[in-house]
Amino acid sequence: MNGPRIVFFGYSEAGSECLDLLLARGDHVAALFTHEDAAGENIWFRTPAASARARGIPVFAPGSVNTPEWRDRIASLGPDLILSVYYRHIIGTRILAMPRLGAFNIHGSLLPRYRGRAPVNWAVLHGEPRIGMTLHRMTARADAGAIVDQEGVDIGPRDTAAEAFRKVLPCATRVLARQIDALLAGRAPETPQDETLATTFGARRPEDGRIDWRRTTAQIFNLVRAVADPFPGAFTEPAPGSRLMVWWAEPAAAPRAPGVVPGTILSAAPLVVATGDGALEITRPGWAGAAVPLRSGALLPFAAPSPSSV
The missing domain is CATH 3.40.50.170 (Formyl transferase, N-terminal domain)
Known part of the structure; x- marks a missing residue:
């Protein structure tokens, strides 16, 4: 050459x-x-x-x-x-x-x-x-x-x-x-x-996929699609040692009722969770670690955003 x-x-x-x-x-x-x-x-x-x-x-x-x-x-x-x-x-x-x-x-x-x-x-x-x-x-x-x-x-x-x-x-x-x-x-x-x-x-880490349910539906939806497969995925942890992966979700049509705490499971089938301004339906869940029962009224934990995911 x-x-x-x-x-x-x-x-x-x-x-x-x-x-x-x-x-x-x-x-x-x-x-x-x-x-x-x-x-x-x-x-x-x-x-x-x-x-x-x-x-x-x-x-x-x-x-x-x-x-x-x-x-x-x-x-x-x-x-x-x-x-x-x-x-x-x-x-x-x-x-x-x-x-x-x-x-x-x-x-x-x-x-x-x-x-x-x-x-x-x-x-x-x-x-x-x-x-x-x-x-x-x-x-x-x-x-x-x-x-x-x-x-x-x-x-x-x-x-x-x-x-x-x-x-x-x-x-x-x-x-x-x-x-x-x-x-x-x-x-x-x-x-x-x-x-x-x-x-x-900065660089993103798998931990940055943790969902903070206090954020808006649009923000959580954008997180889900930003880290969807083949990336490590968005997730929430209903119990110690149990990680619920959110591989896809859809904004729920109905707004969140006043007084409902973000992270509250509004429905188990389909799986709908309250957000900061509405609700999100988890359409492609998966489990990493032990699976646990998900019941209406249960509360999924908040997660303070890490410095790299603000």
């Missing part, structure tokens, strides 16, 4: 699709830095390592590239351009400064909104009607560099995070396809982000 040498940092389906685009074009991908699949994680997406190995491209999966040994290894690859797509680790500024054409990342939101981890899940949780992908320069601050290009897509109010991700995934390759020649020529357009519009969110 000829042309500028690209060192590609990538994981997940977005990383796989974008690497495939570069390989189909015949671009010179000098190496892939990626991740070993995490033990216990539901790997429901394609990853880029297989495509790279099939083309004889070196594949590395260090825990961190920000060590003297890995910085030297990357420097020895002679990168002209660094591209990062859904790579999960921070790439230090010494590495970002290596390529003469710069270092650029594709982030799964319409920056400057939803910087940080799990942007699609956070957008669904907050009921966003539109999400997107952004190509931007990498800087010391994550997701804060100048924007090269972005593209958005509408999502529905009932889409799960997985469905939303499928809708937005093609935006990554379309943005990269539009700009890769400009990146390789060192003339990609760059527009600074508006810091007054920036929002940042």
